[in-house]
Amino acid sequence: MSRRCWRYALAGAVAVVGLASIATDTQAERVRWKLHAAYASNIPIIGDTPTMMIDTVDKASGGEFKIKHFEPGALVPGNAYYDPVSSGALDSAYGTPGFNVNKNFAYAFFASVPFGPRAGEYLAWMRYGGGEDMAREMYGRDSIRFYICGIAPPETSGWFRNEIKTLDDLKGLKMRFFGLGAKVMEKFGVSTQLLAGGDIYPALELGSIDATEFSMPVTDQGYGFYQIAKHNYFPGWHQQSTINELLVNQGKYEALSDPHKELLAAACDRATLYMFVKGEASQFDAIKFHQSKGVTIHRWSDANLAKFEAAWQEVIADEIKENEDAKKIWASLSAFRKDYAIWKDNGYLK
Amino acid sequence: MSRRCWRYALAGAVAVVGLASIATDTQAERVRWKLHAAYASNIPIIGDTPTMMIDTVDKASGGEFKIKHFEPGALVPGNAYYDPVSSGALDSAYGTPGFNVNKNFAYAFFASVPFGPRAGEYLAWMRYGGGEDMAREMYGRDSIRFYICGIAPPETSGWFRNEIKTLDDLKGLKMRFFGLGAKVMEKFGVSTQLLAGGDIYPALELGSIDATEFSMPVTDQGYGFYQIAKHNYFPGWHQQSTINELLVNQGKYEALSDPHKELLAAACDRATLYMFVKGEASQFDAIKFHQSKGVTIHRWSDANLAKFEAAWQEVIADEIKENEDAKKIWASLSAFRKDYAIWKDNGYLK
Structure with a gap:
């Protein structure tokens, strides 16, 4: 071949390589997202679920398709991700619908409900009873795509310095308490406040609070509440299960290829199973640990649980009055639970 | 460019296109598998779970990565997939470890255990308590890769023509019954036999059996047992949850790329969540349907359940005697359940 011909041959080859690269890029559709996490990645179960979800998508x-994980505070404060995802300032965020109640109180029903369902029943309502559709519609109003991306097992009912012999002992206590459960506790004379996880231990130590609830035993263990409050109450009637969410900016979602859309949905389903199962596997060792440190494990009597539940019925009747979304969703969940009881009461051993 | 140069330029381009195609083929790693399904795809929950798993992998x-679904009998008979997967005659199969007890009785513990755990506890033991590792080791002896790929909610305890007023009424009944539960029923004088799903209705109609258990209410509904047997008993103590499996020939598994290995595992986790949640959502309508057809729904008394459980303890003590795998696995599951009870008894509302 002449030198001139070599040049053309090379040019032809280079041109094709260029085209091939473009074709491969289009096919590969390289996606790079940022994800804000509302929980630090070192918190067991709720913290490492988004990292396993991301890992599945990557691998x-x-x-x-790579999603980069950012710790709470790195991009935006822990729970303040709704508006940034809506605007597209954040591609995506991981948290719980319960963090979005300042946008619309009705989001609470997609996260956790006092005296609410366990994981199987809750997910059954979400996925096949209309819950997820209603959630998607509500988030869609603000250009957000919603995914169920985790479900946590029950929390404990709280940590107290002294034994609660009757519910009268609750009167006048200052307690850290979250969400709708806080309104129930207030009916028993508890003065509640919401503190972030890291602020609870110092507040307990200083005595600016007398008691706290926070999360599951294995999570609470890491915060060391057992060092101060030696009475741990069960069951966590205020949060029998807690749905966690992946929120994605609608435009970013729509720009994904069909395979990547499918993969993201599958990864969140996998993450949901992971959180549920890992959560179930991880609590008894934490309870044993707490006992070894001198903590007494208490279970509320059925009579006291009935009193909490009666107070909850008053709270919820009041809360949904002014919110059409909340009315509709609560009616849907309540009807589903009535039906599900037919199955629960017959199908299961106690 | 001279004609001669054009030729070289074209040759250069073609050579590169050839290389690019090879590169793309390697990268894409087109995989085509066959999957034998032990359940017909039109059976609710257990039949459509493998098709959703396959669909996720494809999309x-x-x-x-495409997996072609074959109905039971198309390639091999329904439950007879262990040897073909082991040899590689089948790439993969979908069923339950309970179908493999003729190979090793210990496989039963990875499927369902009378008076055994619910889904959350069972999966917690499998995944984080050593169960899955032991299963992988056992299947690995026969060059099979095991995946948890579904978990079904409780079955009903059975369909009877007449009410069972005392357990003495069981004496002399001919009943279709599966697995370890059958050995329990035999202790109460029941003569058990195992019939395939499609053979049960005719046998009930002809009177060659007096009663049957089969599956969940929604599954049983499709078989029409309610038309003959008007007394449906709960809870299904013999199968409170049933793990379903994907088995893959070890060589076929190893030939997969890392992304495809990850995708297959994620798709089976997704399928596991699907079966659990869809199963929870689908039973109450079936129970209502049965009631509308004149079926009476009964729940065994606690006293009778205690008698079944005592009989089960005798059965299991006898069954594991001769099998080292079974002894080891039963000990592991029993120890885990003792620990888990600490959590179950405290963490949950009744």
């Missing part, structure tokens, strides 16, 4: 896409 | 891989 199963052969590195085509 | 999320952009069609690179």
Whole structure:
């Protein structure tokens, strides 16, 4: 071949390589997202679920679809991700619908309900009873795509310095308490406040609070509440299960290829199973640990649980009055639970 | 460019296109598998779970990894897939470890255990308590890769023509019954036999059996047992949850790319969540339907359940005697359940 011909041959080859690269890029559709996490990644169960979800997406896409995890506070404060996802300032965020109640109180029903369902029943309502559709519609109003992406097992009912012999002992206590459960506790004379996880231990130590609830035993263990409050109450009637969410900016979602959409949905389903199962596996060792440190494990009597539940019925009747979304969703969940009871009461051993 | 140069340029381009195609083929790694299903795809929950798993793999891989579903009997008979997967005659199969007890009785513990755990506890033991590792080791002896790929909610305890007023009424009954539960029923004078799903209705109609258990209410509904047997008993103490499996020939598994391995595992986790949640959502309508057809729904008394459980303890003590795998696995499951009870008894509302 003449030198001139070599040049053309090379040019032809280079041109094709260029085209091939473009074709491969289109096919590969390299996606790079940022994800804000509302929980630090070192918190057991709720913290490491988004990292396993991200890992699945990365590995199963052969590195085509990478989501970078940012700790709470790195991009935005822990729970303040709704508006940034809506605007597209954040591609995506991981948290719980319960963090979005300042946008619409009705989001609470997609996160956790006092005296609410366990994981199987809750997910059954969400997925096949209309819950997820209603959630998607509500988030869609603000250009957000919603995914169920985790479900946590029950929390404990709280940590107290002294034994609660009757519910009268609750009167006048200052307690850290979250969400709708807080309104129930207030009916028993508890003065509640919401503190972030890291602020609870110092507040307990200083005595600015007398008691706290926070999360599951294995999570609470890491915060060390057992060092101060030696009475741990069960069951956590205020949060029998807690749905966690992945929120994605609608435009970012729509720009995904069909395979990546499918993969993201599958990864969140996998993450949901992971949180549920890992959560179930991880609590008894934490309870044993607490006992070894001198903590007494108490279970509320059925009579006291009935009193909490009666107070809850008053709270919820009041809360949904002014919110059409909340009315509709609560009616749907309540009707489903009535039906599900037919199955629960017959199908299961006690 | 001279004609001669054009030829070289074209040759250069073609050579590169050839290389690019090879590169793309390697990268894409087109996989085509056959999957034998032990359940017909039109059976609710257990039949459509493998098709949703396959669909996830297909879509999320952009069609690179396709698994073709074969109905029971098309390639091999329904439950007879262990040897063909082991030899590689089948790439993969979907069923339950309970179908493999003729190979090793210990497989029963990875499927369902009378008076055994619910889904959350069972999966917690499998995944984080050593169960899955032991299963992988046992299947690995026969060059099979095991995946948890579904978990079904409780079955009903059975369909009877007449009410069972005392357990003495069981004496002399001919009943279709599966697995370890059958050995328990035999202790109460029941003569058990195992019939395939499609053979049960005719046998009930002809009177060659007096009663049957089969599956969940929604599954039983499709078989029409309610038309003959008007007394449906709960809870299904013999199968409170049933793990379903994907088995893959070890060589076929090893030939997969890392992304496809990750995708297959994620798809089976997704399928596990699907079966659990869809199962929870689908039973109450079936129970209502049965009631509308004149079926009486009964719940065994606690006293009778205690008698079944005592008989089960005798059965299991006898069954594990001769099998080292079974002894080891039963000890592991029993120890885990003792620990888990600490959590179950405290963490949950009744």
